[in-house]
Amino acid sequence: MLATAIDLRSDTVTRPTAAMRRAMHDAEVGDDVYAEDPSVARLEALVAERAGFEAGLFVPSGTMGNQVALAVHAQRGSEAIVPERAHVYEYELGAMAVISGLVPRFVRAPRGVPRPEDVAAAVTDSVHVAPSGVVVLENTHNRAGGTVVPLDVSLAIAEVAHAAGLPCHLDGARAWNAAAALGVPLAEVCAPFDSVSLCLSKGLGAPVGSVLVGSASFVRAAHRYRKLLGGGMRQAGVLAAAGLVAVETMSERLGEDHERARLLAEGLARLPGVSVDLESVQTNMVYATLSDAAAKVEQLKHAGVLVNAVGPSSLRFVTHADLAEGDVELALERVAKALESVAAAP
Numbered sequence: 001m002l003a004t005a006i007d008l009r010s011d012t013v014t015r016p017t018a019a020m021r022r023a024m025h026d027a028e029v030g031d032d033v034y035a036e037d038p039s040v041a042r043l044e045a046l047v048a049e050r051a052g053f054e055a056g057l058f059v060p061s062g063t064m065g066n067q068v069a070l071a072v073h074a075q076r077g078s079e080a081i082v083p084e085r086a087h088v089y090e091y092e093l094g095a096m097a098v099i100s101g102l103v104p105r106f107v108r109a110p111r112g113v114p115r116p117e118d119v120a121a122a123v124t125d126s127v128h129v130a131p132s133g134v135v136v137l138e139n140t141h142n143r144a145g146g147t148v149v150p151l152d153v154s155l156a157i158a159e160v161a162h163a164a165g166l167p168c169h170l171d172g173a174r175a176w177n178a179a180a181a182l183g184v185p186l187a188e189v190c191a192p193f194d195s196v197s198l199c200l201s202k203g204l205g206a207p208v209g210s211v212l213v214g215s216a217s218f219v220r221a222a223h224r225y226r227k228l229l230g231g232g233m234r235q236a237g238v239l240a241a242a243g244l245v246a247v248e249t250m251s252e253r254l255g256e257d258h259e260r261a262r263l264l265a266e267g268l269a270r271l272p273g274v275s276v277d278l279e280s281v282q283t284n285m286v287y288a289t290l291s292d293a294a295a296k297v298e299q300l301k302h303a304g305v306l307v308n309a310v311g312p313s314s315l316r317f318v319t320h321a322d323l324a325e326g327d328v329e330l331a332l333e334r335v336a337k338a339l340e341s342v343a344a345a346p
Ligand code: TLP
Pocket: 009, 010, 011, 012, 060, 061, 062, 063, 064, 066, 087, 088, 091, 138, 140, 141, 142, 171, 173, 174, 199, 201, 210
């Protein structure tokens, strides 16, 4: 393997910046389980303000943010209406069932965007079936390609939920990317929802953590579930300090990740045997379709490009803050060469 691999597996692979490490070193801390950590309190207040909500809760991961939200919002035995291929189902190990006793009901979501009428049709209201408990959206939608849910669709779906008396949660792990792609403040992306889980450890590059935002009473209830799930952290200010730097300095640069993903997508789409749905490349992800994805991961690794396979014929490439100028071009060269040599092999 080459000395420095270009790591495009996820935007979670970034290392904390020098400014984050300094802030972590200097962080004012206290025991957050006693609500005495000033850095955590500052981070929760800052993210809540940026997202346009009353309160926030620092949690260790996006998974915990989503699952705590579902636990608060929905009764055991009810259904969570989710877009197909939603992270909250695909990658959270059945947690909604294990923790909250919820069953998913999927709605079609071409390029990650459900139709409000399909959500309305998924709402159940009969004594003979499980009742609907919560509606979930994901913006950007990871498995659909990092695609953006338009603001009017979010609003219309939240309206459907609210008209049926249901809460609406946003898995906003990459809501900052959605805001950057839409050219609007984060609060606009989050406005239709009752709660949003926002990740600091994805595009913003913090080492750990997410903030779950909602009303003050929602966050009070969420606090209990965080504790129940073992997410009560003590001097968590060392982590929150990096999160503060992430929120204050890293969201402005996400457009650069999106431009690099576009460049990467266009380059990949030109390679023989590779196809890319360029319309789904809207933020920092590129899904490429090609044969034998698992074997290709190994070949590309050998050529110095790390990616993830998502299914038998799909590779995911993700751009992020730790890429240097020229890395995308270099990655494209390496991928082209690796695939050429595979094609040439007897
Ligand atoms: N996504 C990870 C993997 O789990 C797939 C990644 O590399 O993209 N919501 C969405 C939309 C996510 O993409 C992720 C992480 C999460 C929630 C969970 O966040 P963490 O990993 O902090 O629990």
